[in-house]
Amino acid sequence: MAHPQAPQLPPLRPPLPESQRDLPGSRGEHLLQCAYGTQDRARRFYRDQVLDRLNDEMIVFVGRMEMAFVGTADAAGECDTTFRAGPPGFLHVLDDRRIAYPEYRGNGVLASLGNISENPHVALLMIDFVRDLIGLHVNGRAGIVDDAELRAERPQLPQEFERGRIPERWVVVHVEEAYVHCRKHIPRLQPVARNREWGTDDARRKGGDYFGVRADQGATR
Known part of the structure; x- marks a missing residue:
């Protein structure tokens, strides 16, 4: 027994x-x-x-960033890290305690938003690889806000950020910690002209199956 x-x-x-x-x-x-x-x-x-808000220098820094790394976790603590990018200003500082970034139509998985819906804790890492070689961490709690709702509060939000697309919704991060990431190991990168396939659903042209997962999955079925 x-x-x-x-x-x-x-x-x-x-x-x-x-x-x-x-x-x-x-x-x-x-x-x-x-x-x-x-x-x-x-x-x-x-x-x-370490601050519990954004000071003036941080607000200027966020406003000129063209990329950010976003860390989230679900209710069980399973983590996901994603990448967001756009022209300067796509990370929109609402005030010294709130940053908003847009969410567009993507692959439909909604991994980050799904995590946020279960667990609002979120971490942003922004790095200047080009000019000052410095980074900024922003940790806080996030909420998901429809585009129309946030635009009603902030009519001056840009209508579009890339190729005519408008956000479907926004993630609004309420700042709890903001602090520097030192430059010691940040590499210097040089921006170059970008040639990307826009407006296509062809996986190979847009890099959606770069790692050949679809072929691997087909071989095992």
């Missing part, structure tokens, strides 16, 4: 020292700072570099 399996108890979590409480960041990073002896360096960084 099989014995019922004993319930799995969560691991004990050591208490944080008083000096590590009420700091930005996660409990896990604070515990590891204690374990690895980096508390003083971390506290200097929190004090000197």
Whole structure:
């Protein structure tokens, strides 16, 4: 006769020292700072570099970015990272505590939006690879807003960002942390003219099956 399996108890979590409480960041990073002896360096960084809003320099930086990396996770913590790009201003600063970026018709999977609908925590990473070789992290909570709804609040939103397409909806990120990503290992890149296939559903021409997954799937069926 099989014995019922004993319930799995969560691991004990050591208490944080008083000096590590009420700091930005996660409990896990604070515990590891204690374990690895980096508390003083971390506290200097929190004090000197971490804001709960965007300052004027950050707002200017966001406004000239042409790309961003977006990290999300679902309710179970399964992660997804995606890439968003557009002309300067596609990351639209609504105010010093809100950034909005557009969502267009895509492959229909809606991975990032699906995660946000379950778990609003989102991380943005913007990097200037060309001029200043510096990055900006923005962490916060996001919501999904229809284009018409956001445009009613902000009539000055651009009507289009690329090739006549207008956003179907927007992700509005409410800033909780904003801090620098240092330039030490950021490579310098040189912009070149882009030749892309627009207005086509041909997977090969637009790079949709670049890795040959469709062929692999067909071989296994």
